Amino acid sequence: MATGRPHRPATRSRGIPEATVARLPLYxxxxxxxxxxxxxxxxxxxxxxxxxxxxxxxxKDFSYLGSYGTRGVGYDVEYLVYQISRELGLTQDWxxxxxxxxxxxxxxxxxxxxxxxxxxxxxxxDADPGMTGRPVAGIAVQYIDELETIIxxxxxxxxxxxxxxxxxxxxxxxxxxxxxxSILNFAPTVLxxxxxxxxxxxxxxxxxxxxxxxxxRKAGEASPPAAPASIPSGPGxxxxxxxxxxxxxxxxxxxxxxxxxxxxxxxxxxxxx
Amino acid sequence: MATGRPHRPATRSRGIPEATVARLPLYxxxxxxxxxxxxxxxxxxxxxxxxxxxxxxxxKDFSYLGSYGTRGVGYDVEYLVYQISRELGLTQDWxxxxxxxxxxxxxxxxxxxxxxxxxxxxxxxDADPGMTGRPVAGIAVQYIDELETIIxxxxxxxxxxxxxxxxxxxxxxxxxxxxxxSILNFAPTVLxxxxxxxxxxxxxxxxxxxxxxxxxRKAGEASPPAAPASIPSGPGxxxxxxxxxxxxxxxxxxxxxxxxxxxxxxxxxxxxx
DNA sequence: TTCTGTGAACACGTTCACAGCG
DNA sequence: CGCTGTGAACGTGTTCACAGAA
Numbered sequence: 001m002a003t004g005r006p007h008r009p010a011t012r013s014r015g016i017p018e019a020t021v022a023r024l025p026l027y028x029x030x031x032x033x034x035x036x037x038x039x040x041x042x043x044x045x046x047x048x049x050x051x052x053x054x055x056x057x058x059x060k061d062f063s064y065l066g067s068y069g070t071r072g073v074g075y076d077v078e079y080l081v082y083q084i085s086r087e088l089g090l091t092q093d094w095x096x097x098x099x100x101x102x103x104x105x106x107x108x109x110x111x112x113x114x115x116x117x118x119x120x121x122x123x124x125x126d127a128d129p130g131m132t133g134r135p136v137a138g139i140a141v142q143y144i145d146e147l148e149t150i151i152x153x154x155x156x157x158x159x160x161x162x163x164x165x166x167x168x169x170x171x172x173x174x175x176x177x178x179x180x181x182s183i184l185n186f187a188p189t190v191l192x193x194x195x196x197x198x199x200x201x202x203x204x205x206x207x208x209x210x211x212x213x214x215x216x217r218k219a220g221e222a223s224p225p226a227a228p229a230s231i232p233s234g235p236g237x238x239x240x241x242x243x244x245x246x247x248x249x250x251x252x253x254x255x256x257x258x259x260x261x262x263x264x265x266x267x268x269x270x271x272x273x
Numbered sequence: 274m275a276t277g278r279p280h281r282p283a284t285r286s287r288g289i290p291e292a293t294v295a296r297l298p299l300y301x302x303x304x305x306x307x308x309x310x311x312x313x314x315x316x317x318x319x320x321x322x323x324x325x326x327x328x329x330x331x332x333k334d335f336s337y338l339g340s341y342g343t344r345g346v347g348y349d350v351e352y353l354v355y356q357i358s359r360e361l362g363l364t365q366d367w368x369x370x371x372x373x374x375x376x377x378x379x380x381x382x383x384x385x386x387x388x389x390x391x392x393x394x395x396x397x398x399d400a401d402p403g404m405t406g407r408p409v410a411g412i413a414v415q416y417i418d419e420l421e422t423i424i425x426x427x428x429x430x431x432x433x434x435x436x437x438x439x440x441x442x443x444x445x446x447x448x449x450x451x452x453x454x455s456i457l458n459f460a461p462t463v464l465x466x467x468x469x470x471x472x473x474x475x476x477x478x479x480x481x482x483x484x485x486x487x488x489x490r491k492a493g494e495a496s497p498p499a500a501p502a503s504i505p506s507g508p509g510x511x512x513x514x515x516x517x518x519x520x521x522x523x524x525x526x527x528x529x530x531x532x533x534x535x536x537x538x539x540x541x542x543x544x545x546x
Numbered sequence: 547t548t549c550t551g552t553g554a555a556c557a558c559g560t561t562c563a564c565a566g567c568g
Numbered sequence: 569c570g571c572t573g574t575g576a577a578c579g580t581g582t583t584c585a586c587a588g589a590a
Contacts, residue, residue, distance in 0.1 A: 019581055025482040029461065043549065052463035055549095056583055063551055071550045071589045088482050089489030096481070103383060107376035113461055113478030118485070157488055158481070181491060182484040188302065188386050190325035198487050200480050205386030207473050208369070208431070209298040209361050211455040212391070214471050215430055216362030218454060292559060316571070329561055336573055344567045344572045550589080557582070567572080 016087070020061040024084050026051045027058070031081045043074040085118075095122035095154045097180075099171050100163030101131055101141050104186055108162060109137035122154040127167065144171075151178035158182045165189045172199075289360070293334045297357050299324045300331070304354045316347040358391075368395035368427045370453075372444050373436030374404055374414050377459055381435060382410035395427040400440065417444075424451035431455045438462045445472075 030050035034042055044062075048055040062068060062075070068083055069075045085091050096114075098105050101124050108114060109124055124136055127144040134141050142150065150156065159175040161168050161183060168187035175183060182198045185191055188206075191199050303323035307315055317335075321328040335341060335348070341356055342348045358364050369387075371378050374397050381387060382397055397409055400417040407414050415423065423429065432448040434441050434456060441460035448456060455471045458464055461479075464472050 017581070021486050022479075022483055024486070025476075025479040026463075028482075030463075045549085050463070054583080056585095057581090059550065060552080060582080067551070069550050072548045073590075074549070087486070089485045090482065092489075094481075094485055094488070103376050103380035107380055108477060110376055111477055113476075114481065117478060117482065119478075119481055158484055160481075182488045184480050184484060190299075190303075190323070196491070198484060200484055202475060202477070202480055203298075203386075204381060204384055204475070205390060205392075206295070206298040207457050207475055208367075208387065208392055208433075209301075209363065209390065210295055211431055211457060211471060211473055212362045212367055213294050213297075213360070215367070215455045216365075218469070219430075290559075318571090327561080329563095330559090332572065333560080333574080340573070342572050345570045346568075347571070548590090550587105552587090553585095555582100555584075557580105559580075560578080562577075563575095565572105565574085568570095 016064045020064055021088075023051070023053060023057075023061055024088055026053070027061070028081065028084045028088070028090075031077055031084065034077045035081055039077055041070075041074045041076055044069070047075065090118040092118060094119050094158055095156045096120065096158045096160055097123045097125055097147075097150060097154075097156050097175075098160045098162060099125045099144070099147070099175070100161060100167070100187075101126040101136055102162065105160075105162040106136050108160060109139065119158075122156055123150045125150065127163070147171075147174055148178040151175065151180060156180060158184070160184045160186070161191075162186045289337045293337055294361075296324070296326060296330075296334055297361055299326070300334070301354065301357045301361070301363075304350055304357065307350050308354055312350055314343075314347045314349055317342070320348065363391040365391060367392050367431055368429045369393070369431045369433055370396045370398055370420075370423060370427075370429050370448075371433045371435060372398045372417070372420070372448070373434060373440070373460075374399040374409055375435065378433075378435040379409050381433060382412065392431075395429055396423045398423065400436070420444075420447055421451040424448065424453060429453060431457070433457045433459070434464075435459045
């Protein structure tokens with residue numbers, strides 16, 4: 001999950017619940033698949049199955065969009081695809097820039113689901129001069145000095161940050177300053193942005209840690225790691241304990257003032273052959 | 274955000290709320306940074322700021338772990354790092370395999386936050402024979418035939434799927450069959466797994482779509498795309514409308530029976546120099 | 547009848563506000 | 569006094585169950 005958005009105003013008149021918005025892309029994907037197979041209609045049960053949710057939730061979700069189904073029959077696939085696309089704003093074209101063309105940036109640039117659905121990669125930007133001009137996914141990488149020009153010339157409002165953690169806040173500031181109002185952040189840092197700018201975060205290591213938590217529970221079903229109210233040894237006791245975290249990428253927050261590039265760190269550049 | 278877990282049993286005795294678990298890695302990162310700067314104690318206010326949450330939430334979260342703070346003072350940084358690490362199960366070593374070594378798989382293999390925090394990349398696996406033996410992040414890629422052997426020999430319980438969508442379910446089935454009980458899925462597909470297996474999903478394009486939704490709202494503040502209860506034109510009307518989705522990666526669910534490789538699709542392989 | 551759409555009940559998560567410890 | 573820990577209030581999200589359209 002991604003978090004980090006500034007907190008939506010309490011008065012959400014006429015609005016669709018966040019949880020529902022987050023599921024619309026799921027429905028859209030399932031519907032698109034049905035559409036490709038020329039399936040004309042689908043029941044809430046079937047569609048829910050394909051999207052990996054339960055049917056009650058799906059119906060509730062759709063009820064926020066309006067009454068697009070037919071009782072006793074189901075939903076018209078094409079019509080729903082259109083309605084959801086429109087609701088998500090995918091009927092218009094969204095130019096995006098990707099900053100930080102390491103392996104991850106390259107993966108994003110090549111990602112099919114990115115290029116379709118109304119998202120157009122307007123530019124790839126990297127702080128390493130050695131990357132400049134190099135084609136990735138058929139697009140020549142541009143030097144970071146061009147950032148402001150690119151944003152303004154293309155009317156970019158969505159930026160993707162795939163830089164090392166240390167560069168993320170600076171890149172973010174420049175994006176926002178240049179007019180970007182939505183940011184998808186892959187760097188393991190908390191970004192601070194002014195009011196009105198949305199940030200969504202995708203953190204690879206956090207997801208793994210959550211899995212580890214549950215995995216641990218499975219293993220020692222009888223003996224969970226228990227946090228007893230009676231603390232055996234007071235604070236400071238296990239000082240240099242088993243805790244790892246050395247050479248850790250995201251702990252580089254201190255020297256955030258440095259250069260704006262520093263590629264090949266936690267999210268290293270594409271291997272240069 | 275990631276979804277798809279089977280739904281936690283209603284009786285969560287002695288358990289930590291999911292929402293809290295999802296934030297623990299955030300706190301841990303902030304604490305690790307403080308620890309590196311040799312900060313001895315931190316208040317809920319400060320730590321919350323560093324982690325990007327509010328202090329009430331943080332205190333509530335910590336209250337589920339036990340009473341690890343000191344009133345009037347704050348929390349002992351080292352001690353908290355240890356407690357959270359232990360709670361998340363990061364004091365033990367988790368061997369993981371990454372299946373699908375395209376750009377994304379390579380990015381994951383190189384990712385610092387992966388290698389630290391107790392996660393050890395036990396193997397990189399790809400279905401492309403051309404990748405076999407090639408070193409990525411210092412580890413030789415192994416052919417997919419070795420999958421079961423690798424899992425069993427290394428006691429791997431966590432698998433990462435970074436294959437194209439079409440291969441994901443098959444890879445998932447093989448992982449589960451071989452003994453993996455936690456899966457982090459980057460492929461844009463809904464995976465079906467037996468009871469007891471956890472799946473977390475990271476979907477790059479879904480995050481963008483959610484951003485687009487909010488971005489759209491900002492633009493036309495006065496005129497949201499409105500879903501009026503009175504439908505202007507009935508189902509089937511905008512049949513071949515503005516909806517895009519052609520050449521879309523995730524719509525390849527039909528031919529899921531094919532070979533188990535198919536690299537270079539939506540998540541293409543590392544450019545071979 | 548079948549299946550949608552939705553109020554009402556419930557579960558979960560967040561915030562408030564303050565008691566109480568150091 | 570400062571700050572944690574936590575009950576209680578509140579808001580959001582999910583599930584239930586059924587009325588009612590086709």
